[in-house]
Amino acid sequence: MIGRVAWLLARPGTTGPAATALPVAAFAIVTALLLAVLGGAQTFWTWTDEWAVTYQALAVIALVLLVVPLASLGGAAARLSARRRDDRLATLRLLGATPATVSALAVIESAVLAAAGALAGVAVYAVLVPALALIPFRGEALGIEGVLLGWIPLVAVPLGVVLLAVVSAVLGLRLVVISPLGVRTRQDAPKLHWLRAAVALVVVALAVGLMAVLQVAASAIMILGMLALAFGGALAVQNLVGPWVIRLVAQAQARTAKTPAKLLAARAVLESPKAAWRQVSGVAMTSFMAVFAGSGVAVVSSLGAGVPDRESELLLADIRTGILITVVGSFLMVACSVGVNQAAAILDRRDLYEALGRLGMPTSTTDAARRRSVMSPLRITAIGSALTAAVVMLPLTGITLIVAPASLLVIAAVLAAGIGVVWLGLLATRPLLVRAAGA
Secondary structure (H helix, E strand, C coil): CHHHHHHHHHCCCCCCHHHHHHHHHHHHHHHHHHHHHHHHHHHHHHCCCCCHHHHHHHHHHHHHHHHHHHHHHHHHHHHHHHHCCHHHHHHHHHCCCCHHHHHHHHHHHHHHHHHHHHHHHHHHHHHHHHHHHCCEECCEECCHHHHCCCHHHHHHHHHHHHHHHHHHHHHHHHHHHHCHHHHHCCCCCCCCCCHHHHHHHHHHHHHHHHHHCHHHCCCHHHHHHHHHHHHHHHHHHHHHHHHHHHHHHHHHHHHHCCCHHHHHHHHHHHHCHHHHHHHHHHHHHHHHHHHHHHHHHHHHHHHHCCCCCHHHHHHHHHHHHHHHHHHHHHHHHHHHHHHHHHHHHHHHCHHHHHHHHHCCCCHHHHHHHHHHHHHHHHHHHHHHHHHHHHHHHHHHHHHHHHCCHHHHHHHHHHHHHHHHHHHHHHHHHHHHHHHHHCC
16 A cells, blocks of 8 residues: 555656645745745734834735735645646545545645745745835835844744645545546536625625725724625635636636637536636636725825825825735736746646647647637626625715726726736746646
8 A cells, every 4th residue: 555655646647746836935925925924914903103103004905905815825826736636536536545634634734834835925025124114104214123023923824824725635535535537537516506796796786885885884993804804805805706607607708609619618617617717717806906006006096286285195106006015926926827827727627628639639729718708707707806805995985086096097907917917927837737738
């Protein structure tokens, strides 16, 4: 049994440098960005003057807008790490390995990969500290002391990343432990219910309600909590309803497909709507961010014309800085998410692409189907996420600021950049598709 286990864990068809490097790199980026965000925001909580609450509220919004996508990216990395092992662990079960053995192997491997990535992320954060210290707020740089975290977050964040990977591995083991033959034969059809849409509508309605009553909150802590709940809930619920919407659209496209590429694309989405959603979920977060950033720019533009005092001028400049940092951080996550998920999708479908290549299907047709399976959900995701953000922001900013020229320009620019990142990801992973089809 030990010899068989070693062979299964080492055979190149199921693992290898790419399969290992992708989740490790994703865990490293998640850890580094999360530490950088926390380090940059900690200074705001040391201020106690009349402007402190304003800066703290803006920091909460930025943290929520970045932490939710970071958690999503971390979960994607954990699922990628687990997916690479499904076939091997299922085969071990068929060979007689006990559920306890399979579980231990999966959890240990996930923890090791996540720990390696988290430690690399801490090192990246340490390299970034001098650059973060130069970021100006309230007329002066934050400084090394302002962005350097203590030992508690430097330990807690990597441990949280490892815990996320372990939990994802344990949840992913249910199919392997219960039905190894189903995993080996790919009989794990996704189950999505319309209740997802109902829950999403309720959460968005609650978020709008919180934003509407924000001005009557009794304390600053309550305001910060309401902001965090509204933005965090609206962002998180997209992961719930997104796969369900994508599945409905793909079903319609499969029924009306006129070319092999369109049919393959629709069937690829229907094979796993959740996987299709993960390919574009980063742009969903960016679309949400675009509306927030556009509204913020419109607010600054409307207030900037007649600012009388120095503190207000600094606040407007700091809002611009915060928007820029938040958007840049969002794009870093999108780029990482796109690369990880698209490469993972190719590795997951390696057998299919190889079989299609042997049957004589040109790689150009396969690549066209892959592009369509990404870009079609992308359009739905970008529009839906932007509309959700606009609805949530409406009670706070009003329709005038959302549709202001400055706001629309920022929204269009951010969406175009997000879609461009996805296109670059598709181009960058095409050589991997060619190798898989010709394997």
